[in-house]
Amino acid sequence: MTTTVADPAAKRGGTARPTKRARPHPGLVVAVTVLGALLLAALLAPWVAPYDPLAQDLVNRNGGLSAAHLLGTDQFGRDVLSRLIWGGRNAFGGVLIAVGVTLVVGVTWGTVAGFWPRFTGTALMRLADIMIAFPTMVLAVAITGSLGPGLTTSMVAIGLVLAPNTAQLTRSGVLALRERQFVQSARLSGVPAPIVLVRHVLPLALRPVVVQLTIYTGLAFVIQGVLSFLGLGVAKPTPSWGSDLSDAYSQILSAPLQIIAPGVLLGVVVLCVYRIGDALRDRMSSGAVRTERTEDDVIVA
Amino acid sequence: MAHVGTAAAAARQWPDDRSSNLLEVDRLQLAIDGVPLLSDVSFSCAPGEVVGLVGESGSGKTLTGLSVMGLLPRGAELGGHITFDGTDLVSASAKELRRLRGTRLSMIFQEPRASLHPARPVGKQIVDVVRAHEPDVPAAAARERGVELLAQVGLPSPRRTLNAYTHELSGGMCQRVMIAMALVCRPALLIADEPTTALDVTIQAQIIALLRRLADERGLSVVLISHNLGVVSDLCSRVVTMYCGQVVNDDRTVELLRRPRHPYPSALLRASDVDLDRARDWAGIAGTPANPARPPHGCRFHPRCPFRTDACEAAVPPLEPTASGGMTRCVRHAELDLVGVAA
Amino acid sequence: MLAVDDLVVTYGGRRDPLRAVDGVSLSIRRGETLGIIGESGSGKSTLAAAVAGLTPVTSGRVRIADADGVPTDVPATVGRSGRVQMIFQDPMLALSPSLPVWRSVAEPLAPRSLRVPGRFRARAVELLGRVGLGPEQAERRPAQLSGGQRQRVTIARAVAASAPVVMCDEPVAALDISLQAGVLRLLDEMRAEHDLTYLFISHDMTSIARLADQVGVMYLGRLVEVGPVRAVLGEPRHPYTQALISAVPSVARAGRGRERTLLPGEIPDARRPPSGCRFRTRCPFAQPRCAREAPTLSADSTDGADEHRTACHFWPQIRNGRATPFTAA
């Protein structure tokens, strides 16, 4: 849906000047605070949310903002604020699943491919190439359409769709690091290959992956929204930002302002996540290991 | 004109007639984002003279070169004076500087391949320079000038080279192209920032020979920046030594080799000397290089100096004339009897 | 201590192979240092990597003396690990950036545990102390040390591995000249202390002159001259060595005239080396024979004890011509 992008600063050749490195990343504090607050609210939903997110009040449908319902009520008279708070659980949880799948699948895939670069690696990377050749969104829709809608399936689908990119990034890191001199030194010291992998290669190879996964976190929020919008996301009536947005869209004629709350919330969360990703990238790129610019920097869904 | 700081205001006498100098850097000071990086850099270069600028990594050689060119990064504050051919470059406008660059002043850099555009035939890049300064010259004529210069810098088949991309050329060839490019509009001064460091010794020797020939034949003034005293002493008639953002010594090469007046160039000399008989006397310099952003008190070299006294720590020594006709920044320059290499 | 016979290392596929090291034979006695000089791309690093077992060898053998001093074949990477250590040009790249340096030093002590156990810390700190680093620096990460300090760490690490043979691939080239001597001295001390044998690669004559006992000169994957350091640097026989030495900018020579042997042209493409003697395309003395016949390393036939060997058909004649000796000595 949206494209995420390498942070420009990360790629600049020179080391950051000390004065600049010390400066905190702009907006980072805000982003962390906002995300943290939302996450906390979601975790504490039973205590924080003013209403049961599923409780319907069929008399008070599409009610506007009021003291009782700070963000109004939806098409079934449910409290929008409570739904958004509870929806955070599914949104965050779902994204966690997606990113978790990407992490586990992608890193395993990339590590195996990077460690046995000849036959297995080539085959695995061929597969990744093929999967990457599908536009992300198309593949996500196809997989979710296939497995049937639902939070878990759609999120697993997102995870799977993004995994080949992570695999490529991991592999290029592993491949590059395999040739690094400190890895060679370790091997000369008699350290067996798997331990070299775990001790020296993965921690560094995973640094860009962490950045990438932050970006994917944002992306997963967006794709989650899109899939819900296409009716492939979280099953009703479970609250989730994406499906709430699509529900709100279905009421756009009678209650046109309903889309604002979930839409803006989604945008804010994604923005915060990207901001953190930016900061992470700057932080990591100031370290010693930098991988070359690859296509993975731009992930277009 | 803004003067940064008040240090180093000590009177100084120039060994030569000042007015005859092409480039004159006088008490240059530079801070970037408020961090002082150069303090009191002074030297000069006469027409046709080849001056060497040496010093360890981070001592501010490149920044000095860039200051002269007006190519400093944003956030740079310059103080002092850079007089080039009668113009003060510190106060010159951007437009003025741009007009001078390429035509009167040129600079070449260390990484020859990276310093040329990878996706533009090198000939085009030379033509660009001609056209930028002499828009009336037709493209064909500009190319001809390129060919001529490429031949002069010793590139075989200059016509073919003109159409080549950098990845088709070796590092030495790229460096020669860059020299050709720098000279195509006949500048009076060339600042060469470590032009041979990235090259193999045999190729390095070719470039050094080329620079010397250009200086001899064209009367070109060259400021050669290097941390290799060998290269500098090979090529330059005068050597300016920098340490931690300051010029600490300025002397004729023969004098420097015979009897350095400052402990730092003396130590450098011995570190770069290859004498099979003396090979195992581990002539190094103790300690770690100084950081111009946080310089030591007094003489900036004193923490590493084997000859230091309490006086060294007390105040920044001024750049003073020496008996050999040079300048040095050492309170003990008159009493110390430092060993050269050519002794 | 170390013997290399007819080593060939090939890079690239079958279609366009590059013989980066092409039939190099050499040997080093225990406790001695063989310096290797040569221009960029001449195969110096490849030679070291192949000896260390980091690069697959196409043909030839590498023998390292075992505990009894008997040279034994050590074929694979695994076999060579623990017997050969390597010190690289850029210490920043040679140390794991995310680990405190003591862990890197202690790594050879505990190769099989996932994380270097803390009990090896003391030994690591002791070794770091030997190379002049305090215990507080042992906790730092490589990025927090200066270049010279980092290179000291890699030396400590090589010592920790207690491997008898150490490959030094331009260990001081990345350091500021004022720091080089310190590191070289440390290497020399360690050699004496631990009875190490070095293969020392550099294109810097100064370092070679300081540390090496023997010197080999490489050109396009071949050893063109080898012998005691004084002989090779002082009286180079091969025209390439002569040119190389005369091209080195030197303060010592600065005052004394400017004439020198300038080699024309560039180093040929290593994938398509010239026939016969590889240097002939740039050699001022080349003869038709040079194109036909590849010279082998040979010593002065008049002097039986001559360790100084040269791969040139015409070196005796050239010696009588105008060569530029290196030092005044």
Add this chain to the structure above:
Amino acid sequence: DPSGTAGGAPDPAGTVNVVHGSTPNQFDPCGTLNGSELAYMWAVYAPLIRSNPVTGELTPGIATAWETAPDGLSLTLTLRSGLTFQDGTPLDATTAAQSLEQCIALGNQTVPGLEGVTAPDPQTLVFTLSSPSSGLVDLLGSRLGLLASPRAREAEGTAFGSKPVGAGPYQLTEFVPGSSIRLTRWDGYQEAGPPPGKVAAIAVQIITDPSAQVAALTGGQADYGYRLESSAAAALRDVPGVTLSNEIGVAISDLNVDRSQGPLQDVRVRQAISYAIDRTAVAAAANDGLSDVGSVQPYPPGHPYHFDDLNGAYPRDLAKARQLLAEAGYPDGVTLRGVSLDGANFQNNAVLIAQQLAEAGITVNFEAKALPDATKSFYTDHQYDIFSTGMNSGPDWLTIYRRLLATTSSGNAGKVSVPGGDEALAQLNAATTPDQLEAALRNATQVLQDQLPIVPLYFTPYVAAWTDRVAGGPDAFAINGEADFTALGVMSAG
């Protein structure tokens, strides 16, 4: 008359642009009805007997007259002469019989007791029956009577559904699934029930998004819209120049239940579900207030087959629901697996119902699935207990009651017989007089209410709207929510 307010006269060369709010899948009347396809079939095919889409009244179609034998064992139709199908195949009793045989062979429709169809002469078609079937005429007035060219159907095979050939006033000339359909007037049409086409072409766009539906009708992209989303109704209500029609139709939203397994085998659990639902509230909430008639009958109030006195069944009564559950052995409530079609309506129903059932201790987590997946997992794989879906009762009671009550009904997951169901159907089939029919229908309705083979929710409201350019808008609005395209005309722009 809103259609008369615009200037100009009906333009026979014009094109009506139509917005269709649901997605037709195929156009063979003997295929399956999965979306909303009838409007196209009515326009493309001529019926043996025409059931007026608006009134349900039976009038001549291809057959000008029909007569049931006194013993009820045969039905004789007299056909018009000189008709052809759109592909040139003559339409006479022989081809009509062929077409009907093909249709029955396709297996989607059954005629109880039918022994055969014969064509003694080109204008006479005879149905012979093994037992009396009073619903046969109604059946022939519905889908079954829409005759397709047997030659074309033979030739096209499975593709016939998208290249239909009938004898009706319009031909299907374009079909982009899920996107657009175009009907073009067939100039060879000879009167066979429906009136001749009033416009040269009917260009249909499929738009399911309510805001887009409204935009199309208010922005000039469409003149006529039907099966619109209920939320579009509110937005269109006060738009000048747009006439809105919304009525409940002969279709119900319901919960299908799988009686072959789990708690729902027990009728008391089904009844408990039924008592737990507030049908009026569900209807209103799911349809933006357009429908407030929940009922446990297949036909809506006002329909001849509706029984007002049976209307009060299953008022919401949570106590009763709990009690029934307890009696069935679920005093602590019961958990059911639910599936819903992925259409917004069905999902909304599921959301509303789940909440109400929860209050009675019945927990259902509905999963939404696309139709092929939902039908397979519900009917074939028995993965779910209840299924939020809907059904069209259609004009012929035979079809709907068969579907509801027959043991062999396709809607009967697991083919568990409904106690009294097959008997009620037999009674319906045997009914020959109006009184008998009414009694039989009443009985069937009561069986439905007692046994709850499905749990009906409410009558589906249908929304249609048209602009002033349209002539004949009200006449085109069929009781089952479909459009009668043959009634649609368009005013010339002048």
Add this chain to the structure above:
Amino acid sequence: MAAHESATLAGKPTDPAPPGGGDPEPAVGHGRGRLAAGGLPRFVLRRLLLFVPTAVGAGLLTFLLVKIIPGGPAYAKLGEEATPEAIAVVERQLGLDRPLPEQFFGWLGSALLGDLGMSFQTGQPVINLIVNALPVTIELVVLAILGTIAVAVPIGVYAARRADRPVGRWIRSTSGLGLAVPDFFLALVLISIFSVGLGLLPRLGYPRLTEDPVGNLYHVILPVLPMILGGSAIVIRQVGAAMVDALASDYCRTARAMGLPERVITWQYAFRAALPTVLNVVALLALGQLGVTLVLEKIFVLPGMGSALINGIGVRDYPLILGIVLVYVAIALVVNLVVDIMAGIVDPASRGA
């Protein structure tokens, strides 16, 4: 030795004539990186040959994907009436009773010959459906990309030139905002503003480009706008980053040291160097936008590939799904190929690989 004297050069131009008989080393173009003999055509050919295995792999993947779709076309066709017998009949009609490998290779064989089979739903050749739908989607993407380039490249370059000034930072953070807003939400907002609110742009309708070009363009403005805005955010950042790198590069420093005007440095040096990045971003963006059209086609009711795909999934129209996905993959591969070729032209050093 005569050669000796002339070889001791103290400062004359070195002569390339190699002493001693032998093959002279060509001075220019030695070593790596030259376009292999045959040049661009061979490069293209090689890439085209690579297309085949990828297409086969993608086909297989799609095929397997389609096979795990629960339900199946017979259920879609039969609905409630899906008795096992009826299913078997339909599956036989559709050829779904054959063994999977046979189905796959049968499909693949004809697909490679350009025959994507018949749609289960309509019985029409899938290729016809695609030929109708593809131009819509392509038009959206092409217009979006052109618009994005027109908007984002100048802004990106401008931002890079002022990277450490407030304007540059402001552009960067604003474009970061653009990244975060989901395209469909943006579309809804734009609809509210331009169609509902201002009544400036039509919300619906798609006259065919061939029939009514002006009307067509007028109608696609609103669907394309969110893509342009979303895409610009990306391109601005990427172009900005590449330009910042390029402007700080050694060769731009050299150009400045030679006194070239800043305009020439920006466009002929820095932008020229950033061009491969720009192309790459644009290519990836084009592929991303291909996915975005899925949603936008739904919102704006456009008869494109996305609508066809979603509809096809709904009715389990395997040949249609396969065909569409294959076309998506083909587009992706073609885009990559074109970009690679352009990169080869733009970046002379990359051609050899």
